[in-house]
Amino acid sequence: MKKDKLTNFFEKFIQKESFFQNKKILQGNFIPDEIKHRDKQIELIAEILAPLLKKDLPSNIFVYGKTGTGKTVTIKYVCNKISEISKEQKIPLEIIYLNCKLKKIADTEYRLIAQLARLFGKAIPSTGLPTEEVYQIFFDALEKSKKTVLLILDEIDQIVKKTGDELLYNLLRINYELKNSQIAIIGISNNIGFSNELDPRVKSSLNEEEVVFSPYNAIQIQDILKERAKLAFKENILEEGVIAKCAAYAAREHGDARRAIELLRVSGEIAERKNQKTVKIENIDDAEEKVEKDRFLDLIKNQPKQFQIILYSIFIINEKKKGEIYTGELYNLYKEISSKLGFRPLTQRRVSDIIVELDMLGIINGKVTSKGRYGRTREISLSTPSTLDLKIKAILEEDLDLGSKNEFF
């Protein structure tokens, strides 16, 4: 049989040696065997949580720190160790990690408790039951399991901001109501002022211990990168200065290690695809663009249709005119586009809320200003880099199936 081009390509691909010996190490959810520059935090958390291994209830913990400062990895790292030991010793301990930002999973009180109950093997419908009953189901399951639960709530500020702090109050009451089981909570937040917004009662019992993660400096990030790179890449793949530059890029913001690691991984992937022999410093610039791009495209792709239409409207207006966009003009265009697409336009009230949500996601930037005699409105601008405008627009058009109806630009 004659080999076609594609077969050839694949055969070559297999022969080609990969740059990576273990790419997982550079992926976001990887937990290394050793966590650098977080000794103090590890020690503190371990100390606080140690009572779990004697079936005692530890203090609740609040963890603060910006993105990429190692909060989640550190906590997971310590918890994994505890979990291992507790399994060996047959201590009934259950560690649960939930990210409160996840849409449709843990972003309301009902959904979060439902998710917890599901983890204990209960089937909970997506809607229909009273929240109180879901609590009851969860409490019963927990009581029957006779376990101590360590509940890690990541991005806890998100859910509290959205639904209030009763959730935490209710979770804390488990320890008074149940005999055989108990619960300890670790709250992770990147908003330092967060706990001040809590009800004093909740605050005092949740904030028993506080662990702060300060940003890494460039040298620390380099250190982390070196360690990971050594395990992830094969030898002599990275050119001189690559790690330093990744670290510098990440430190520029606020010491975001996650970003640095991602940058390194993507640089490697790009270099590999270009059939280079090594990863060059130039690759990092491409990588940064790609990382940024993927982050936004991913975020945007996962938004509900109505959100996308609003975003699309913003892009259209942004293309036509410079400067800030006002809610009114945005709403008019949105209304037109969404009805042309066959969606019933949402009310301005709702759109206003969606704009706020898009703002919180970091896709756009909105701020209310009074224009004096000319009313007050929200000034909206994009926070996506303008180099991505076309790409994002294309994605939106594709997702909204706008291809055939290209009467607006």
Added chain:
DNA sequence: CGAGATTCATGTGAAGTATACCTTTAGGCTTAA
């Protein structure tokens, strides 16, 4: 000229509604003794 009233366009809170899903309950029908 300047203090205070006015005004505009929309922000924002509260209450109401539609939808999708839940449990309970009361028949109604089948079945087996």
Added chain:
DNA sequence: AAGCCTAAAGGTATACTTCACATGAATCTCGTA
């Protein structure tokens, strides 16, 4: 009579709408110097 199915009644959470009031600085008004 007991068992099973079904449909209606009466709930809930969530996303959205409706209603009504709140905002806040540019502009206007009008008394005063």
